[in-house]
Amino acid sequence: MITPIEIQKTEFKMGTHGYNKAQVDEFKAIVAKDYELLYRQNLDLNDKINSLNDKLQYYSSMEKSLHKALVLAEKSAEETKKSAEANAESIEKEARANAQVIISDAKMQLNYIYDATLDLLKQYEVYRNQIISASKAQVQLLNSEVFKIDSSKLDAYEDYLENRSIVKDSEQEPDNFEETNEEQ
Numbered sequence: 001m002i003t004p005i006e007i008q009k010t011e012f013k014m015g016t017h018g019y020n021k022a023q024v025d026e027f028k029a030i031v032a033k034d035y036e037l038l039y040r041q042n043l044d045l046n047d048k049i050n051s052l053n054d055k056l057q058y059y060s061s062m063e064k065s066l067h068k069a070l071v072l073a074e075k076s077a078e079e080t081k082k083s084a085e086a087n088a089e090s091i092e093k094e095a096r097a098n099a100q101v102i103i104s105d106a107k108m109q110l111n112y113i114y115d116a117t118l119d120l121l122k123q124y125e126v127y128r129n130q131i132i133s134a135s136k137a138q139v140q141l142l143n144s145e146v147f148k149i150d151s152s153k154l155d156a157y158e159d160y161l162e163n164r165s166i167v168k169d170s171e172q173e174p175d176n177f178e179e180t181n182e183e184q
Contacts, residue, residue, distance in 0.1 A: 002035075003039065004032045004033075004035045004036035004039055005032075007028060007031055007032040007035055008028060008029075008032045010028065012024055
């Protein structure tokens, strides 16, 4: 690419009919000035393009890193999710197994309590029947001849008590007799 300085240094040969040197110099000056401006703008734009390309490469590299990080995060999240699901499933299975053990133990305790209740009811029936039998036997005993009280026997007992009291009184009289003898 031609530079503005090269345009300014360019010399034109004069021909037979020649060019007007002043016009050519003026034109060269205008073209050189405009070309210098364009040349500088071109250099500035190339610098900007290089700078932007560097930034583009930086951001492209960052995008790739972010994309890799995002893919890694997604993969990690998926693995964490799968692990959590597996862990939750394991916990659920263990909880169900524990629940089955608890239910089984509760059923065994229920059966034990049920059997114990049946045994108690049987014992109650045996005891109740024994009490009823004993009560019936006692009622029969009370109704038997042994426990019948004959009022005539009570009269005889009263007579016995009276006779006894008479005998006692008579036994006491000799004591009085001795006392009376001593006084004399």
